[in-house]
Amino acid sequence: MSLILTYSLGDDLYGLEIDAIQEITENPVLHYVPRAEGVLIGSINFHGQILAVIDLPTLLGFAGDQRDHRHLVLTSEHRSLVLTTSGVERIVNLEMELLQPPPEEHDRPAVRGVIDFDETTINLLDTDEVIKQLEVIFVE
Amino acid sequence: MRIEISYKFIIGFIVVVVSGILVNLVVPYIEGIEPEFRQVFSILCSLVVGLIIGSVFSRAFAGNIRRLTSAGDRIRRGDLSEDVKVDGNRFPDETSDLAKAMNQFQASLRSLVGDIRSIAFRVAGSSQNLSGTSQEMSASAQEVAKTTDQMSKGAETQAEMVEESTRLFKEVAISIKLVASSAKTVADSADLTLETARSGNDMAGSSLDSIRQVLSEAESSGQQMVNFIAQLQKISKFVEVINGIAQKTNLLALNATIEAARAGEYGHGFAVVAEEIRKLADSTTTSADEITSLVELICKEGEQVQSSMAQVIDEMESGREAADRTNQAFSEITRNAEGTRSKASSIAELAEQQTSSAEQITRAIDEIDRVVSDNAAATEQVSAATQEQSAAMEEMAQSAKELSNMSESMLQIVKQFKLVKDQD
Numbered sequence: 001m002s003l004i005l006t007y008s009l010g011d012d013l014y015g016l017e018i019d020a021i022q023e024i025t026e027n028p029v030l031h032y033v034p035r036a037e038g039v040l041i042g043s044i045n046f047h048g049q050i051l052a053v054i055d056l057p058t059l060l061g062f063a064g065d066q067r068d069h070r071h072l073v074l075t076s077e078h079r080s081l082v083l084t085t086s087g088v089e090r091i092v093n094l095e096m097e098l099l100q101p102p103p104e105e106h107d108r109p110a111v112r113g114v115i116d117f118d119e120t121t122i123n124l125l126d127t128d129e130v131i132k133q134l135e136v137i138f139v140e
Numbered sequence: 141m142r143i144e145i146s147y148k149f150i151i152g153f154i155v156v157v158v159s160g161i162l163v164n165l166v167v168p169y170i171e172g173i174e175p176e177f178r179q180v181f182s183i184l185c186s187l188v189v190g191l192i193i194g195s196v197f198s199r200a201f202a203g204n205i206r207r208l209t210s211a212g213d214r215i216r217r218g219d220l221s222e223d224v225k226v227d228g229n230r231f232p233d234e235t236s237d238l239a240k241a242m243n244q245f246q247a248s249l250r251s252l253v254g255d256i257r258s259i260a261f262r263v264a265g266s267s268q269n270l271s272g273t274s275q276e277m278s279a280s281a282q283e284v285a286k287t288t289d290q291m292s293k294g295a296e297t298q299a300e301m302v303e304e305s306t307r308l309f310k311e312v313a314i315s316i317k318l319v320a321s322s323a324k325t326v327a328d329s330a331d332l333t334l335e336t337a338r339s340g341n342d343m344a345g346s347s348l349d350s351i352r353q354v355l356s357e358a359e360s361s362g363q364q365m366v367n368f369i370a371q372l373q374k375i376s377k378f379v380e381v382i383n384g385i386a387q388k389t390n391l392l393a394l395n396a397t398i399e400a401a402r403a404g405e406y407g408h409g410f411a412v413v414a415e416e417i418r419k420l421a422d423s424t425t426t427s428a429d430e431i432t433s434l435v436e437l438i439c440k441e442g443e444q445v446q447s448s449m450a451q452v453i454d455e456m457e458s459g460r461e462a463a464d465r466t467n468q469a470f471s472e473i474t475r476n477a478e479g480t481r482s483k484a485s486s487i488a489e490l491a492e493q494q495t496s497s498a499e500q501i502t503r504a505i506d507e508i509d510r511v512v513s514d515n516a517a518a519t520e521q522v523s524a525a526t527q528e529q530s531a532a533m534e535e536m537a538q539s540a541k542e543l544s545n546m547s548e549s550m551l552q553i554v555k556q557f558k559l560v561k562d563q564d
Contacts, residue, residue: 018401021398023395024395091418
């Protein structure tokens with residue numbers, strides 16, 4: 001059994017293990033980052049730490065302007081990134097044994113695996129893939 | 141020297157005797173005569189003298205008698221142109237007297253005939269004039285008769301026309317009476333209209349008052365509705381606050397769950413509490429959302445009510461205007477009906493006056509009719525009289541003609557007398 005925080009990106013439902021989440025922060029003061037572009041929409045002061053805020057729907061290429069005012073602050077194991085979502089849903093308890101690899105025709109980006117829940121499918125976010133894509137963008 | 145015939149005879153006898161004696165005396169002295177023939181000779185001489193004297197004398201006498209006779213005959217034939225002339229002017233005798241007397245008779249006859257002739261001329265002229273005049277008069281009388289005939293006919297036509305006029309005017313009088321009664325009916329109707337319009341006016345006024353009252357009530361209701369909606373909006377503010385609290389609670393529950401997970405087995409109970417709190421927050425949010433949607437619904441309905449109310453107020457306003465107009469219309473009707481009533485009354489009055497005038501006119505026309513009838517009769521009488529007169533005139537003309545003819549024939553008769561000797 002594992003606790004998963006579900007959230008929406010565009011019209012899709014994604015999930016992230018709460019072990020990877022340090023805290024859900026609401027309406028943080030967003031600071032401007034010089035030379036920032038695209039997915040980096042600013043930085044916040046989180047308990048004295050300056051953390052970068054990444055617009056996840058834009059990074060993963062989801063349409064729609066809807067952004068939740070609640071951001072996910074990841075743990076330091078995940079570079080302490082702050083991610084925006086289209087909408088934070090809830091925390092659910094899932095059997096991780098039911099996790100399946102994404103099907104061949106599945107074209108959603110950064111998905112570690114899929115799991116059926118309550119007649120919908122939750123895509124588990126692959127944070128390593130996210131970091132890899134960010135590195136691609138910012139190294140270039 | 142006047143010598144009567146008897147003396148002339150005696151003188152002749154004496155001459156013959158004297159001549160016999162003288163011859164007797166002379167004969168002896170005459171040679172050649174035988175004494176035996178002297179007696180015979182003297183007798184012969186005496187006879188010769190006597191024959192000569194006798195013949196001269198008797199010739200003169202017979203000539204005078206013949207002249208007288210022929211003069212008498214001439215006079216008998218009417219020739220008065222010549223005077224009777226006899227010989228023997230040297231020794232006038234009874235024939236001269238007779239001639240003189242005949243001349244005197246002829247002169248007086250001549251003057252008589254001349255007088256008669258001139259009078260006859262004058263009579264003829266006068267009778268011709270008379271005839272002409274009487275013919276003219278006859279013609280004039282005929283003309284007059286014709287004219288009076290026409291007058292008579294005209295008078296008849298006039299009488300007919302007057303009768304027609306009387307009939308027509310009686311119809312007019314009836315029409316005027318009808319107008320009068322119609323005008324009275326109109327006046328009565330106008331009275332009724334006036335009454336109705338007044339009550340309508342009152343009703344319109346009371347309905348106007350009611351509308352005004354309803355309008356003010358509707359306006360106060362609208363105000364109350366506005367207040368109500370403002371109160372509802374306050375409720376939705378509170379609900380927003382509650383919603384915010386619920387969202388915060390939800391966030392806190394999420395974070396608490398995360399913290400509890402991090403605490404591992406020790407945080408399990410806390411995670412359960414956090415889950416319950418989250419559920420509470422969710423149901424709060426749901427309820428708040430329901431309240432919000434309910435408030436929105438109420439607000440929407442309230443707005444609808446408000447707009448309906450505004451519409452009602454608008455309609456009320458237009459109803460009020462309509463009632464105002466109705467009121468004005470009734471006032472107008474009242475005024476018009478009053479005008480109509482007064483006009484109809486005056487029409488009725490005038491019509492009554494006209495009726496009396498029409499009666500007077502009818503009487504006058506009747507009078508005219510009578511006069512015209514009298515005229516017609518009189519004209520007919522005149523016509524008859526004129527015709528009689530015309531006939532008399534013709535008779536008179538006839539008489540004048542006869543008179544003229546008579547004077548003409550008299551002239552003819554008188555012309556038979558010849559007063560002057562013909563020039564040729």
